[in-house]
Amino acid sequence: MTSTVESAPGAVPGLGFTSDSTQGPAAEPVLSVRDLTVTFADPRGGVPVTAVRGLSFDLAAGEVLGLVGESGSGKSATGLAVLGLHDPRTTTVTGSIRLGGQELVGATESALRPVRGGRAALVFQDALTSLSPFHGVGAQLAEMYRLHHPGTGRAEARRRAIAMLDRVGIPAARVRDFPHQFSGGMRQRVMIAMALMNDPQVLIADEPTTALDSRVQRQVLDLLGELQREHGTAVLLVSHDLGVVAGTTDRTLVLRGGVQVESAPTAELLAAPREPYTRALVGAALTLDSVPGTPLPTVDDPSPVVEFAPRAIGRPERWLVEVADLAVHFPGRRRLPSLRAEPVRAVDGVGLRIAPGETLGLVGESGSGKSTTARVLAGLQQPTSGRVLYDGQDVTRPGRELRRRLSREIQLVFQDPYASLNPRRTVAQTLDTPLRLHTSLDAAQRRERSAELLEQVGLPAAHLDRYPHEFSGGQRQRIGIARALAPQPRLIIADEPVSALDVSVQAQVLNLLMELRERLGVAFLFVSHDLAVVRHFCDRVAVMHRGRLVESTDRDRLFSAPHTEYTRELLAAVH
DSSP: OOOOSOOOTTOSTTSSOOOOOOOGGGSOEEEEEEEEEEEEOOTTSOOOEEEEEEEEEEEETTOEEEEEOSTTSSHHHHHHHHTTOSOTTTEEEEEEEEETTEEOTTOOHHHHTTTBTTTEEEEOSOHHHHSOTTSOHHHHHHHHHHHHSTTOOHHHHHHHHHHHHHHTTOOGGGTTOOGGGSOHHHHHHHHHHHHTTTOOSEEEEESTTTTSOHHHHHHHHHHHHHHHHHHTOEEEEEESOHHHHHHHOSEEEEEETTEEEEEEEHHHHHHSOOSHHHHHHHHHOOOTTSOTTOOOOOSSOSSOOOOOOOOOOOOOSSOSEEEEEEEEEEOOOOSSTTSOOOOEEEEEEEEEEEOTTOEEEEEOOTTSSHHHHHHHHTTSSOOSEEEEEETTEEOSSOOHHHHHHHHHHEEEEOSOTTTSSOTTSOHHHHHHHHHHHHOOOOHHHHHHHHHHHHHHTTOOGGGTTOOGGGSOHHHHHHHHHHHHHTTOOSEEEEESTTTTSOHHHHHHHHHHHHHHHHHHOOEEEEEOSOHHHHHHHOSEEEEEETTEEEEEEEHHHHHHSOOSHHHHHHHHHHO
16 A cells, blocks of 8 residues: 555554654664665675665654665564564674564574564565464464463463464464465464563564555554554564655654665654655655646656556447456355355456556555456356457457457566566566567567567666566566566556555656556556555556456546445545
8 A cells, every 4th residue: 555655653544553652762772774785795796785784763662663765775674673583694694683682683583583473573575475374373373372482381382373363363163274375464463462462572573564455554554553552562564665754753764775865753754754765765756636647757767757648438339358347256155064165256247348558556455356257258268158259359268369469469477576587587588478479570570679678678688688686676676567568468467566566666667667567558457455546647447346246437537526335435545
């Protein structure tokens, strides 16, 4: 979620922490960091990379400190250093980190073991990969409790786990369920319960709500803030979302390239940032007050001069995509052999239309059916029933020739730029594949076309022979966009293409997509949970809830006068 950044700490109704801490760093700190430097060795023997350089800050009991910056600024490296989680074989940590008077830098594993999960705890961004897939959530919480309370019996630890799950809103009946059986927001609740299982003095929340939709993000931050106030826990909140930082933190520290740029009370810093870099970050953050379709300022280009003509998409002579009464059902899971398994109605009676050159935003919470609908349009998921027309042809059961045409004219841009590129293939090989499959160009011409595609998305042709790991997240997403553009598609399905990117890189990618849309006339199905992004980029918006389409209208009408209570709730969660 991207929300307004002018808010004072605790001023966003129902969102985040409302800490009463006013003592700031002058009070006795529970966590004190001095001259912290984190350096990673180059596995190929090259020059080491310094991720954090000379960082110092204090964190008082009950205080919430925001640590913000772009990807690669050293935020997560700082959080991991506090708990001693860096591999000493490849990482050098110097300086001082004192937790309640105990020095953690250079401490032995036996000294750090009672600290991790006991006196200090960490909530990761991706709860699914952070929880064991082989054990029920209750067993994992009970294990955390028993590790820090030797001699505790299984029954007592289980009671404690059930009580903590209930505290975060998960019923006792689900204590045996596995992580994959929970939604993203519920898994994050489990992570919070585990982190607070032993009443830690310090809680490090590393991008805890980045991939969550606005309503679930609001619920998680409300919960985290409520528990933080009850236990008096000091919180280090790592985030690139200035909207989250505005509504949750007492102070904010800005990092760039591992170096502290500035630090101040959050309201003061966001209202009047002193440093140009901080001003650029604040300016790049989208809000519901941003003018739709205008170029966004970025850290590299704080005053973009490109202008796009006002978009006017009328009723077309022929729709590019028509979806009628679409349904996708998945087999249900029987909890008891005697019970009949009810199918899961992921999509139920959805109807959509997309005009040539139009951008349709598809929004809703996690599990609302957005991605399943997109997969049907891309030909990756067979519908249970309904009709899907592309350029007037039924594509629900396409033949070989139609399937080949669809694979050329409909392309995808995925959410995760790290997982969607093959790490074993160079950029040239990645771009060559669609050109080889869908064009008659020879090898030299394909290489030339690949270079043109890279330059089209703002990357130099000299990067063709690099591998994905040599690029930043924003650059990888540009490569994914270049791959989608290779066969000259008429429709691009972008599934959460900027949700994992920090605000400045998000602005760069959105500027690029708007420029390509104007220049190439390609249509977009833009799947997102971020309403500020959807308002800025899309012509029309369709809202999904529990597999059903609850509202579909033009952008301005939806954001000014939503018809359904559910849409009003989504908009309220952003403000």
